[in-house]
Amino acid sequence: MESTIGAQAKLEVQAGEEQDTTAAIETAKATKPDAGLRSLDHYQHKLPPWRYAARQKLIPLIRWETYHVAKLQSAMRSPLLDSYFSITANLGTHTFFMIFLPILFWCGYTNLGRGMVHILASGVIFSGFLKDMLCLPRPLSPPLRRISMSHSASLEYGFPSTHSTNAVSVVVYAVYMLRSLGAEINPTLKSSLEILSYCYATSIILGRLYCGMHGFFDVVIGSILGALLAIVQCLYGEAFDEFLFHGSSMTSVIVLLIILILVRIHPEPADDCPCFDDSVAFAGVMIGVEVGNWHYARTGSAWDLPVPATVPFELHTIGWLRTVARIMAGVVIIFAWREIMKPALLKYLPPLFRVVESFGLTLPRKFFVQASMYTKIPTNLKTDSVLPPVSEIPSLIRSLRYPRSHRSVSVGPQSEADAYEALAFRDRRRRESNTSESRMRQTTRHRGSSDRSDEACLGEISSSNPLRIPRRPGLPTPASSQSDLYGNLLSPDVLIDGALTPSTLPSAVSTPGRRLSEDRRQYERDEKEIFSMLEKPRVRYDVEVITKLIVYAGIAWLAVEGNPLLFELIGLGMGT
16 A cells, blocks of 8 residues: 555656646545445454454443533534634644743743643643554544534544643643742732633633534543643652753753654554644654753853753843844744745655665655655645644634634544544444344244335335335435435434444344345445545655654754844843
8 A cells, every 4th residue: 555655646746747746646545445445344454453452442432422422512502602612722732832832931931831841742742642542533423513723633533632631731730830839929810820720721621522523531531641741740840850951961862762762652543643743743842842951051041040941031131022022033933944944854855765765764654655656745735733834824813813714613524533433333223224124024924924014114125225214314324415424413312322332344244145235335335425525635755754853853942942042142132
């Protein structure tokens, strides 16, 4: 499969005009499912036995809670809440934290900034690790509607909720830092900030349920993970800082190697999921922060209190004007670094990768094309969901000003994991209908009669409509449009009509040979119909991994060392 992907990408790039090439690659059939080639046991084939067993233990819970989340969403839905929760969801994203974390360092809050980087980067890495290890889908849509201002979020697996992990870890650590100040802060202000923090976490977690992006299990485990990471930082953060700042250069090398090992052991997902990309980006952030702080503490330009590598800053000395100027200058420099380095690395790294590949060393990731399989990468390739390019900033601002026109309410599968979950549901319903009909036929044979009225109640299964079952109006039937295909699932009670179990191939149903053949053909039609509705994944290149590491390590270094040194040179520092 990987060689097929690469060959196709190579042919497209060599075809000629860059604009056509870019469009072709963006919609390349890198993982296009072919009807009849994907079975209902997709995850059993793709995952190691122990990961598949863990997934099968947990997925009935994901399916069971979907109905209850749908009831919650249905009871709460309103245009005002749609806008509120879609906007506040941005406060728990990687983009939000990547923009505002550097400001903590530039304003002298290095201690708080380092702690936030540790818990947020760890949250993204470990939640992404669990997502790709277990491959658990988001709650089924329909019956849920997914309300979001971000397209990439729906492409990830659902368990656990990274938003919840980030929100809870930030709140736990922020409250800990507030209480550690003691009498240094006004009690009324401290109480107000604590209440605001709790409201923030509650809003983010409830919003993930309201928007149909996660179930209760996702947000509970995500919240527990966030709390644990924050507690570890509270208990051992100072000890780690002592280890880093008072160690030799080998200390920072050890930290760097540990982070790279975490990237290397990230599990391969069964589907093309972008969780790995986010983990790589935040691994780069951690590398830049740790190495940058370690070196900055030794330059003589940093303060040693409250922690080594603290950026010199006093508001009454610098003033509001220079404070705003240094923040604006710092943000511009970070975006300039990204805009320059990303295309440069995507252009110049592939030849180096081909040389490395000639020695038998390659990036062993399933959904990435190797450098030998393409000639160049399109310049306008969208590879980043963490920090938006400069060209997208106006659109991002407009989406916050006019949320109704920029949010989307989606019904139906949006990712491969969604599609497989929909197929599993349809297959279970089909098997139930087959079993019901088989039992009824046995009953009528024992009675020696054919009661057509009873048969009409059960529904006649024919080759033209093998799933027409009037007594079960929610049963999915063949359809020619997305509305028809999923319209029958909109009643939440259909989803939990009996305990959902791991799906099996149609051959597991004891039916006559003709029925078995019809079931297989119908499954293939369903599969083709569902997967044809998904947006085709773009081609992903091996150099993107190293590019992300370098770009985000550079952003973090600029935040903790590069920009603070520059501020002193251009008159935006303390003058020390």
